[in-house]
Amino acid sequence: xxxxxxxxxxxxxxRGVIALLLLLPLAFYLIRRDQYVGQSVRSLFIGVGWAVSTxxxxxxxxxxxxxxxxxxAGYRSHDLYLGRLAGLWVLGALxxxxxxxxxxxxxxxxxxxxxxxxxxxxxxxxxxxxxLVGYVLPREMEGTLLLLTAVALQMIIDPxxxxxxxxxxxxSREIGTYAIDHTGTGYLVRGAVHGAVVILxxxxxxxxxxxxxxxxxxxxxxx
Amino acid sequence: xSVESWLWALGGELRRQGLAxxxxxxxxxxxxxxxxxSAEDPYRAFGTPERYAAAVVESLRGPVSQVRxxxxxxxxxxxxxxxxxxRQVLRGVGLTVQSGxxxxxxxxxGCGKSTLLRICAGLVTPDAGxxxxxxTLSYSPQEDGTVPHLLPDEHFVLVxxxxxLSRDRxxxxxxxxxxxxxxxxxxxxxxxxxxxxxxxxxxLVMSTLxxxxxLLLDEPYQGFDRGAYVNLWQELWRLRDAGKAIVVVTHLLxxxxxxxxxxxxxxxxx
Numbered sequence: 017x018x019x020x021x022x023x024x025x026x027x028x029x030x031r032g033v034i035a036l037l038l039l040l041p042l043a044f045y046l047i048r049r050d051q052y053v054g055q056s057v058r059s060l061f062i063g064v065g066w067a068v069s070t071x072x073x074x075x076x077x078x079x080x081x082x083x084x085x086x087x088x089a090g091y092r093s094h095d096l097y098l099g100r101l102a103g104l105w106v107l108g109a110l111x112x113x114x115x116x117x118x119x120x121x122x123x124x125x126x127x128x129x130x131x132x133x134x135x136x137x138x139x140x141x142x143x144x145x146x147x148l149v150g151y152v153l154p155r156e157m158e159g160t161l162l163l164l165t166a167v168a169l170q171m172i173i174d175p176x177x178x179x180x181x182x183x184x185x186x187x188s189r190e191i192g193t194y195a196i197d198h199t200g201t202g203y204l205v206r207g208a209v210h211g212a213v214v215i216l217x218x219x220x221x222x223x224x225x226x227x228x229x230x231x232x233x234x235x236x237x238x239x
Numbered sequence: 240x241s242v243e244s245w246l247w248a249l250g251g252e253l254r255r256q257g258l259a260x261x262x263x264x265x266x267x268x269x270x271x272x273x274x275x276x277s278a279e280d281p282y283r284a285f286g287t288p289e290r291y292a293a294a295v296v297e298s299l300r301g302p303v304s305q306v307r308x309x310x311x312x313x314x315x316x317x318x319x320x321x322x323x324x325x326r327q328v329l330r331g332v333g334l335t336v337q338s339g340x341x342x343x344x345x346x347x348x349g350c351g352k353s354t355l356l357r358i359c360a361g362l363v364t365p366d367a368g369x370x371x372x373x374x375t376l377s378y379s380p381q382e383d384g385t386v387p388h389l390l391p392d393e394h395f396v397l398v399x400x401x402x403x404l405s406r407d408r409x410x411x412x413x414x415x416x417x418x419x420x421x422x423x424x425x426x427x428x429x430x431x432x433x434x435x436x437x438x439x440x441x442x443l444v445m446s447t448l449x450x451x452x453x454l455l456l457d458e459p460y461q462g463f464d465r466g467a468y469v470n471l472w473q474e475l476w477r478l479r480d481a482g483k484a485i486v487v488v489t490h491l492l493x494x495x496x497x498x499x500x501x502x503x504x505x506x507x508x509x
Contacts, residue, residue, distance in 0.1 A: 018400040022386070022393055029388040029429065081383035082397075084362050088376055089449050090401035236361040237371045 019091070019099025020106070026078065027071055027107055037067040041115055053123050054196035057131065059171070060115055061188040065138040065145075066167045068108040072146025073159040075100060080154060087230045097226040101143055101219075108139030130195035130204060134188040137211040141184050144218035151225035184218075187211030242274055245281040245288055252292035258299070266295055269465040284421075285466070298469045298497075309499075310338030311373065313453045313484035316359055319368035321351065328354050329365070334502050336484045338452070341475060341497065344488045346504035352488040353381060355504065356455050359486065374452025379442045381457040381488070387431025391417070391441050394430065395448060402449045409448065416444045419477075421470045436462030443471070447478065454478065457488045472497055 028034065041063030048056040083096055112135045119131055146163065153159045166184065173180045175189045190207030193199055232238075240248070246267055253263040270291075274281055285291040314336045321329040328351040336342045344352045357363040359370050360378040385394060392410050399409025417425050422440045430438055439461045446454060460468050475485055475497075487498070 018397055022389060022397050025393065026386055026388040078386060078388075081380065082386055084360075085378060085380075085384060085445065086397065086401055088360065088378055088451075089398045090403075233361045233364045235358070235365055235369050237369065238376075239371060239373045 017099070017102075019086075019096055020102035023075055023079075023100050023103030024106055027075055027103075030074075033071070033074065037071055037111060038114075041067055041111075045115070045118070054192075057119055057123065057126070057196055058189060058192045060119065061134055061138050061192055062167055062170055062185060064108075064112050064115060064135060065142040065170075065185045065188065066163060067111055068104065068139050068142035069146035069149070069163050070160060071107060071111075072100075072104045072143045073150045073163060074156060075104060076147045076150030077154060077156050077159065080150075083230060093227045093230040094223065096230065097147065097222055100147065101222070104143035104147070105139065108143055112136075112139050127195040127198065130191055133204075134191040134195060134207070137187045137191065137207070137215075138185055141187070141211065141214050141218060144215070144222045145184055147222050148218065148225060151222070151229060181210065184214055187214060240282075242271075242281055246271055246274075248288035249285075249292055252288050253295065256292055256296045258292075258296050262299065266465060273464060273466055294469055294473060295465075298472045309340050310482055312336070313338050313373050314359060314370070314486065316355070316370045317368055319355060319358055319365050319370070321354055321358065321363070321365045329358075329504070332368075332502070332504065334359070334486070334500075336453070336486055336500060338482045338484050339479055340499040341479050341485045341487060342500035342502065343498035344486060344502045344504060350504040352504055353457050356457050356486065356488050360455050372453055375449065376453045376455070377446040377449060377451035378455045379446035379457060379459055381461065384442050384445070385430040385438060388429050390427060390429055391425040391433075391444075394441060394445055398445050398448050404449075412448055413444050416447055416474075417441075419470065419474050420444070421467050434462065436464065436467060439463065440467065443474075447474075452483060454483055454485045456485065459487065460489075 041060055044059040044063030045056050048059055079100065086096060087093065116132060116135055119126070120128055145166075146159075149159045149162055153162060170183045170185050170189075173183060175186065175193075180186050180189075187207040187210040190203045190210065194201070194203035194207065249270065250263055250267050253266060254260070258266075270281075270285065274284060277284065312335055314334070316332065316334045319329050319332040320327070332351075332355060334342060334344070334355070344355060346352050354363060356378070358365050358368075359372075360376065361370070362378070389397070392413065395409045395413030396406050399406070399412065404412070414425055417423070417440060420440045420443065422437060430441060433441065439459060440463075443456070443459050446456065460471055463471060475487070479485055
């Protein structure tokens with residue numbers, strides 16, 4: 017819990033970053049607002065996903081120098097990545113909440129429960145995604161560019177294509193279609209299953225990457 | 240006693256204890272600057288002139304040599320080799336440090352001092368060799384090692400929680416150790432906005448907070464003024480006398496007489 021709390025404190029103090037993280041999803045939402053509101057809402061999901069994953073990226077890279085010291089201080093590696101995830105999920109919920117309210121009061125005729133589920137999928141997937149990028153690419157510039165690329169692909173790729181299922185936020189698009197276009201439950205079920213699988217995979221990759229980075233090296237014997 | 244009177248008494252005490260005139264003058268300048276900037280009472284900041292002069296002279300000359308009891312081996316590194324690309328940084332290096340000893344790792348820039356320390360801390364894998372540590376271990380890097388947007392107290396809580404310390408105990412322990420380094424008001428400035436010297440004090444406090452058996456310090460005095468430097472060595476001696484094994488990476492040759500063991504990597508790597 018201490019790691020989660022400090023993760024949250026550290027990010028919340030970056031007021032400029034928070035403002036920009038709120039601005040991007042808002043821009044995604046507003047840019048299509050005059051056209052088809054459904055597209056606005058879908059874009060908002062991607063925007064929130066990008067914002068949370070970027071916050072996770074910055075947090076993970078910022079912790080690179082202290083985490084080995086915390087490991088020596090007695091933390092286990094899963095204490096560190098689970099604590100960070102918990103803090104990022106709370107942040108994601110705080111970032112998403114005003115946008116859920118915005119959709120609720122700025123639109124009509126949507127399935128708002130499903131909109132909330134799609135947003136939840138975005139937040140829960142985005143946090144470990146950003147952490148994973150931070151483990152793999154230890155510089156913020158490269159990590160941010162990779163996340164932007166992922167977001168761009170997410171928006172461009174035809175969601176009905178096979179390759180779209182390999183994108184991390186496909187679940188939110190499917191659930192979003194159910195919520196916006198009032199389709200049958202097939203979209204909801206596919207989206208929920210995809211979301212669950214992606215979340216589990218992301219968590220597994222984060223656990224592996226974190227444990228590998230903070231592993232006890234074989235040359236060091238402790239007595 | 241006024242500040243000037245205190246400084247005059249300090250100067251006299253430094254000369255009486257045989258410190259060279261140029262060193263005494265440099266100490267007076269540093270102390271005067273510190274007192275002017277901090278507006279602290281000299282007794283509160285440094286104690287009596289006699290006591291502070293003794294500490295300064297001891298830190299510059301080293302303590303009177305004496306046979307001190309040492310304990311069991313706490314760290315043994317053997318046959319450590321490491322290459323980065325084509326560059327052989329370490330070749331068959333060994334280091335043994337016992338409880339109650341301070342070991343200094345010295346050498347030219349780029350000779351592998353920090354790499355060896357990171358290998359001993361288990362942060363880098365060597366190409367060959369083993370490290371055996373008896374007891375708990377802590378590491379203070381040369382730079383970074385803190386979270387820029389967290390307060391010093393929050394760092395203490397974060398590190399202390401790893402050992403199960405309550406928040407109050409962790410804060411109290413951190414502030415106590417900070418005071419021993421002359422950092423009395425940890426304040427509400429986040430780590431990223433601290434001066435380099437103060438941030439390094441934070442690094443040091445974080446590494447000693449959990450009372451480790453083996454302490455690995457990479458140039459811990461970066462950015463320290465002379466007063467903080469003296470406080471650092473007093474704190475290291477206290478830890479050594481409490482039975483800790485301490486390894487300090489340094490490039491300042493005048494610190495050699497502070498250490499019980501000296502490893503010169505320039506020679507060791509051949």
